[in-house]
Amino acid sequence: MARKTVQLLILFGLFIGIIGQQQSVFASLDANEQKAFINKLKGSVQKATEEQRLYASLQMAQAIVESGWGESALAKEANNYFGVKGSYNGQSVTMPTAEFDEYGNQYEITASFRKYPSAYQSMKDNAALLRQGVSWNHAIYSGTWREKAKSGTQAANGLIPNYATDPDYATTLKSVINTHDLTTLDQTKSVIKTQQNVVKTAILKTGTRVDGMYSGAPYNVSGSKNVGNTSAYQGLTVKITKIAQVKKPDGTNGAQYAYTTIGGKNVWVDLAGFKVIQDGVTTLVNAKSGYQTATISSTTRTDGLYLTAPYSVVGAKNAGNTKLYNGQQVLISKTVQTKKPNGKLASTYAYIKLGTKNYYVDVLALTGIKTSVATLINQQTVNQTAIINATTRKDGLYSNNPYGMSNAKRIGTSTAYAGQTLTVSRYAQVYQANWTTGVKFAYVTISGKSFWIDARALTKVKNGTATLTNVQNVKQTAVVNASQAIYDLYRNNPSGMPTAVKQGTTQALDQQTVTISQYAQVMQGDGTTGPVFAHISVNGQTYWVDKRALRSIENGIASLTSVKVVNKQAVINATKRRDGIYSGAPYQVVNAKRVATSSSYQGKKVTVTMTAIVKKPNGQIGAQFALITLNNQAVWIDIKGLTILN
Structure with missing residues (x-):
């Protein structure tokens, strides 16, 4: 058989020994024994050569020739099929071996040979040598590589x-x-023998069977990749579009595989894992939406419960049956009819809510089907006041009933009553036709109008009916001060009273003189009182405002006296004093509003058309004011702030 030169053996470091001719051994083994040997090493050879991308046929032939069909002492005692010298993980055996000198003369020596724990390690060593070569030439055996040789016989030349x-x-x-x-050993992959395009509906079998799911190709066919298994999809209805017959590496027929979509993935699965129920696919027709109630009846029949779609429709998954739910009320949200592949109409299915889950079930499993309607629940009679918040939200107003009830009618939005106080007489929630509970609504009354509004639109909710307390009639003047804080203005009543209507803020009246006719506090139904409000008049309008919005409050009402019409020229003089400039009336007189100061018009020439003296609320004579025109507006200024020119 093959001989290795001493020089090459030393360079390789593997010390591959020479085993004598094995012709006598070849002749001594019958065909069955030879077949048994091949079958014994087949797994190890294919695994080792697959890892290194080599031909299993070549390695098997080497093992046969160099070990004499496994009858060599090295093969039997050390699983060493290629006469590799040295030790393996410290394990070795000593045996005599023939060597040749550089002149071709044979001589015998005793040497240590590697002892492998199994045949696979011997095959792995041999495959690594052919793929990795030696330190000075890693491609020395590249002629044996699959990418270099077309077959195991061609690789032998390498x-x-x-x-x-x-x-x-x-x-x-x-x-x-x-x-x-031995070329059959080189085929480690299965191949697709036949493949046909089909359209079939099938259900993944339930029970203990679990099949792998493969993308690219069926199991063990080139390009196949395992992407999961069918354990989570048992009972799922799918559409099969291809069926392939696989031929195993040994040439025999393997399993048939079905090509389908499961969990959003296109995969191949063993056809035996399916129950094929029909050619073609079932479709859905005559879909109708609408909430209905019904009762499950499983006394005389048991029907399946299906997720996603009705029975026989792709995507349907069996999730149990009606047997355990006899007499239980369910909610129907829609119905749909199935149409078989042959075009015939089949069963009608109802989509029901059962507990917390939704299923499709044959309508014949249901009795007492009737339309579901919304009702009011959790109704509560109260006596409260509250304020509408339309700043951060906008809510609908409904007459007759809250939103969600059949006769509810939208009549406006909360923005029309923003900031206004109202009374609350009732609360209720809508139990919808779809068996969900809506938000809490309040039935309120404001300015003689009653309607329903989302309770979340109400703020400062107080129990009981609000009333005015500590009412005091007065006759005073004051100046609105919005420079420090801005307060709301209210019509009809102070904030907190049901008829109070928000009407702007004090910013529009800043520095304006107003009259005060009344003070009062709002006492809520729970006995608590709010801030003191003042009832003011200005520019022919009346408002309630928080007393803290006013300054310079004086008893009585100032008036004008010694009013004279004049025509004088003057210059505004703000070098030694600074005076306020007022529209409407002089300072402290009702409707007076500070609009500027004299320092802004220092040295400006103006015409005085009227003078008047302010008579204070206590009867004392105050300052004399002049009526002048500035920026096309008639304004009043203390006459001491002018230098009269004529």
Whole structure:
């Protein structure tokens, strides 16, 4: 058989020994024994060569030739099929072996050979040598690689002259490969023998069977990739679009595989894992929406409950049956009819809510079907006041009933009553026709109008009916001050009273003189009182405002006296004093509003058309004011702030 030169053996460091001719051994084994040997090493050979992308047929032929069909002492005692010297993980055996000197003379020595724990390690060593080569030339055996040789017989040429110097070595290996049909070992992958396009509906079987799911190709076919298994999809209805017959590496027929979509993935699954229920697919027709109630009846029949779609429709998944739910009330949200592949109409299914889940079930499993209607629940009679918040939200106003009830009528939005106080007489929630509970609504009354509004639109909710307390009639003047804080203005009553209507803010009246006719506090139904409000008049309008919005409050009402019409020229003088400039009336007189100061008009020439003296609320004579025109507006200024020119 093959001979290795001493020089090459030393360079390789593997010390591959020479095993004598095995012809006598070849002849001593019958066909069954030879087949048994191949079957014994098949798994190890295919695994080792697959890892290194080599031909299993070549390695099997080498093992046969170099170990004499496994009858060599090395193969039997050390699982060493290639006469590799040295030790393996510290394990070795000592045996005599023949060597040749550089002149071709044979001599015998005793050497240590690697002892492997199994045949696989021996095959793995051999495959690593052919793929990785030696330190000075990693491609020295590249002729044996799958990417370089088209077959195991062609790869045998890659062993000459570096692996063996005997030119007959490759010839011997080729003969063994051909004689024993070892090329079948090179086919480690299955192939698709036949494939047909189909349209079938099938259900993944339930029980203990779990099949792998493969993208690209069926199991063990080139391009196949495992992407999960069917355990989570048992009972799922799918559409099969291809069926493939797989041929195993040994040439026998393997399983049939179905191509389908599961969990959003296009996959191949063993056809035996399905129950094929029909050719073609079932479709849905005559869909109708509408809430209805019904009762499950499983006394005389038991029907399946299906997720996602009705029975036989792609996507349907069986999730149980009606047997355990006899007499239980359910909510129907829609119905749909199934249409078979042959075009015939089949069962009508109802989409029901059962507990917390939704299912499709045959309508024949239901009795007492009737339309579901909304009702009021959690009704509560109260006596409260509250204020509408339309600043951060906008809510609808409804007459007759809250939103969600059949006769509810929208009559406006909360913005029309923003900031206004109202009374609350009732609360209720809508139990919808779809068996969900809506938000809490309040039935309120304001300015003689009653309506329903989302209770979340109400703020400062107080129990009981609000009333005015500590009412005091007065006759005073004051100045609105919005420079420090801005307060709301209210019509009819102070904030907190049901008839109070928000009407702007004090910013519009800033620095304006007003009259005060009344003070009062709002006492809520729970006995608490709010701030003191003042009832003011200005520019012919009346408002209630928080007393803290007013300054310079004085008893009585100031008036004008010694009013004279004049025509004088003057210059505004703000060098030694600074005076306020007022529209409407002089300072402290009702309707007076400070609009500027004299310092802004220093040295401006103006015409005085009227003078008047302010008579204070206590009867004392105040300052004399002049009526002048500034920026096309008639305004009043203390006459001391002017230098009269004529």
